[in-house]
Amino acid sequence: MKKIILLGGLLAVSTLATSSFSYSQTDPLVAGKNIAVVSTDLGKVRGYIHNGTFTYKGIPYAQSERFMPPIRPKAWTDVRSSTAYGPVCPTDPTTTVFDPLEFAFNHNWGYTNENCQTLNVWSQGINDGKKRPVMVWLHGGGFSAGSAIELPSYEGENLSKKGDVVVVSINHRLNVLGFLDLSSFGDKYKKSANVGMMDAVMALEWVKNNIANFGGDPNNVTIFGQSGGGAKVTTLMYAPSAKGLFHKAINQSGSYRQSFLEQEDSKKIGEALLEVLGLKPNQVDSLQKIPYEKLNEASKKAIAKVQDQMKKDGKAFVGGGLGWGPVHDGDFLPYQQVDPAGLAISKDIPFMLGCTKNEFMASLLNPAIRDFSKEQAVDFLKKRYADKTDAYLKAVEKAYPNTTKPSDYIDIDLAAFRPGMVKHANLKADFGGAPVYAYLFTWQSPVNDGMYKAVHCIELGFVFNNIDRCQEMTGGGKEAKILEDKMSQAWINFARTGNPAHKGLPAWPAYSSQNGATMFFDNKVEVRNHHDKELLEISSSK
Incomplete structure (x- = not known):
């Protein structure tokens, strides 16, 4: 009798253990030995389930x-x-x-x-x-x-x-x-x-x-x-x-690079690194064992050394300065970005690209700009645009009609991301093949007295449907949530079909260098064509 009771008790415990690890859609988080197990070509992995997501x-x-x-x-x-x-x-x-x-x-x-x-x-x-x-x-x-x-x-x-x-x-x-x-x-x-x-x-x-x-x-x-x-x-x-x-x-916001680093220059960095470390070419294998911190510091000195020489030689830099990045090595990257043979590799890939209005804006580096008067803003701009300042101001107002705050005339990204995006979009669209879709994120964050505007990275919470996780950046308010729904759905639709259009957006035409069609993501979502053409022309002339 005791054996029967003991066996029954063990079965009860076993059943309880099994049920405690069974998956229930109502459980916020489920993890355990047999939960979320998937086979891969290297072996099985076990994850967990959070709010129904594996x-x-x-x-x-x-x-x-x-x-x-x-x-x-x-x-x-x-x-x-x-x-x-x-x-x-x-x-x-x-x-x-x-x-x-x-x-x-x-x-x-x-x-x-x-x-x-x-x-x-x-x-x-x-x-x-x-x-x-x-x-x-x-x-x-x-x-x-x-x-x-x-x-x-x-x-x-x-x-x-x-x-x-x-x-x-x-x-x-x-x-x-x-x-x-x-x-x-x-x-x-x-x-x-x-x-x-x-x-x-x-x-x-x-x-x-x-x-x-x-x-x-x-x-x-x-x-x-x-x-x-x-x-x-x-x-x-x-x-x-x-x-x-x-x-x-x-x-x-990734079209700031228009080319890959040429290997004749990247090789010089490796050669300079050995010199900085006092190593001879036949000692190159010793780099395998040098602590990362020492290797990293030596590599900075090597880059600076090569950059100084490139400046003396009058060479241009990829992305504004010499740094780490992909190399046109003739093997992994056999072509430069403007080479038709390189463009042909992804000719049939639908492509979407864009950037934010403010990216790395001047008022983040110089907070005094945030409180500039119109006169101070004009004086600041004259240092760059000189006799073209009035034309620049009018071009800003044409491109962005809601501009009222003096610092907004200064904080528009015109240095790298937006110009690079337009060049990239033109290059891909003019080559032909799969469609290209362009966007510009102009929504202005209200947080911290509006200091973040449409800063670099701000669109990420909207794209990933993560506004609730990014309230410090966006405020998490009603306007942000409405725009989050529109943007994340556009990214989802593009991933599903190659076209970002959905019923929550106005018609989104494919981009061409002729139409310049760009979807504006803001409280008012709209498509505008070549909205900042004059502004980019003035900026690029300086």
């Missing part, structure tokens, strides 16, 4: 030695717990912040490790045979900094849930670890200049091979990114090894 973090997609191309990671036999974000690429440590900006951006610096090739996945269903659109996010920070977890807007749950899409974000090698060209020192390092972008290709290969088990369609993949992430999107569009791994592309 979530996976820190899944390895590659491994590598320093300066070497990525290779497949080692497979595993047990179910791999994938519930916490993986490491981010080492970069310059953050030791101080500017409080008003940090309040708005609310960074998560993560933890660093050179073995940072991991990705994160959010999906509404797994192992169900459905073919959801896949959106692969490439983070900002140029090619030197940032990570997939740096900003609260990057969290993919809300975008996945709203659009029933699979969202993927990746970490990859950056700065000296991802773009140091050591090809001067033999075949071993002939691919070193672009290994950071090779990581991204490897991540896309992982998506192709595995995303079906996460409920995604490997034949409907959109790459999208902002700032440096947008530039990475463009880079992948010129990489033959990435062809076929994605089918649509979105570049947000």
